Amino acid sequence: MKKDVKEVLDKISSGNYNPEEEAIAKLWLHQLHQHDEAGLSEQELHEVSDQMWSSLERNKKQSLPHKYRKSVVYMAAAASLALIISVGLYFNQQRPLAKSIQPEAYTNDIPAGSNKAYLTLANGKKLALTSSANGTLAEEAGIKITKTADGQLVYTVANQGGKKAAGYNSIETPRGGQYQLNLPDGTKIWLNSASSLKYPVSFAALKERRVELSGEAYFEVAKDKIHPFIVKSGRQQIQVLGTHFDVNAYPDEQLIKTTLLEGSVKLNEQVVLKPGEQSLLTGEKFSVKEVNVNDAIDWKNGEFVFTNESLTSILKKVSRWYDVEIKYIHNPVNMPTFTGSVSRSENISGVLKMLEETSNVRFSIEGRQINVITR
Template structure:
């Protein structure tokens, strides 16, 4: 938890914090005096808080607010005051505060890994995690190869044999992920429990169209003459060449599209800018500013949570660790969570992070995670 606070404070100090992180830092400041193990005195808390709020209020009156940002104009002075107050907490108390021992589980669940199934146009199914490195197949003048680092690569093998109408499908199971490179050079990272259907060759097609179920991160090769389109239930994302993430799991209530760089057009009506995320729910789009890098945390080997609900976090854990989540009682007054954990760690690392900052408790029985609240 302290590492997460320090990380956010560094971003606030440098002026790179998102609105959510600025809000989080403010809440931490006001909650410190409620911590019996390490509390700021009332005088220290009030001094830091008053200076910060005075600076915020002055700056807010001098600036016109932007829609969608809770703390859009936090000043450098307020940031420094905030960091100073929090630093006082760290250096005054971190050496003396008792460290809570992590929960020890009688059994644990290992992380997922690179595994997927490739279905060719002739119906042949290949388990990529056990297939030998090298060429797997050749279809329509396209050579399909598995590289030494476990990536699936499509390359043009014979210009004269290019054909259209042939599709491949790659599917990751629960507890699996995979990376592939399409014939046009586009790179795709597929998250757990996801599938992507795509042409074995884009030759002769007016657009590069793929169909997604689940979540994928795209780095689209630029081609101004042939748009790249990602289709998922209720949404089409059209780009010419850019980096973005689409989360379109069937068991989620919305589809989230997050833009890292470039621009994308959604359903022909909405254009995103870098750092924006669209949420499509019940046929309506809502756009907000986010830390776009966090949306691709899974692709970079991390779980990153920013004010995220317990149910959302555990749903992600269930897909990656291949477990069932069982809630043994009603979740009453369960907070949101912020933090990060490596996806290569066992599930106990995720559960310990959640237990440290809430009244939620877990037990592991085989592939079942039982959730209770005190």
């Protein structure tokens, strides 16, 4: 929808604007910061930006004494005048106004993540599973390690009389990667992006099946009453006999989340989960709540599913899956929440457009950086 620059900025300075005009003003501010053709120095740009944000938030400041409100309005009027001049110069020099004020088109796009991982063998050899040929990769302690065409790493017993003592393997998915691992005991593990798992090559000579996780993984543990399965993830330890559950234990997250789909698990010898429950570990303290378990394993099912989820939380997931950096043009305040879903196979533009359609948040893509235009 075509909008006159002066008309919009006059409405912003007066406080009589609608959500669309507010979003357009924020977009212009962002574009001014991205180009020096506006004729303003970096300091002037910041001053104009801060004054305009003061105007946008004027309605929130009605409880201030009258003399301060008058000062805010005066600053906003000055900002409007500077922006009318600078935005007008920029748009006249760069492209037709009718096109420039539309929600910013993505000049480039970023494809979704895929099956990518690195395997480190017990002897220290590192293999890039993405580029390795399908078929047998190695054989250790009587265990054959095979890569399949559909993104799985499969461990099978190749020689019952093989060595009982065995070292550890580790598999690591980069940002923008995921992988499935099938252990020789029949346990299946799906690794989300930016995650790693350390595990014994063989469980044959061990009293327990112990693995170490960083990041997020979904487990379908094979039943074995004699050999309990232990998952160590940061400050949490999970003990299971046979069950299906998801663990989210990224180092940059404050919480460790464990969601149980089937069976039962014991956490740090303190908490026992039932199917449909999720534990949240903050520091050393657990809390438990009932959840929709499908929301917790949306990534395994190839989706992003958001239920009243904050924008910052969503963009962390987007950052890992698309291997991008997130930059907030302004410090995020009163971040919106979202409920919805979108396929993880979509290019990043598909996710960003969904978020834009349901809020005043706007995005731009610069290389592998996503700029978030919000206030």
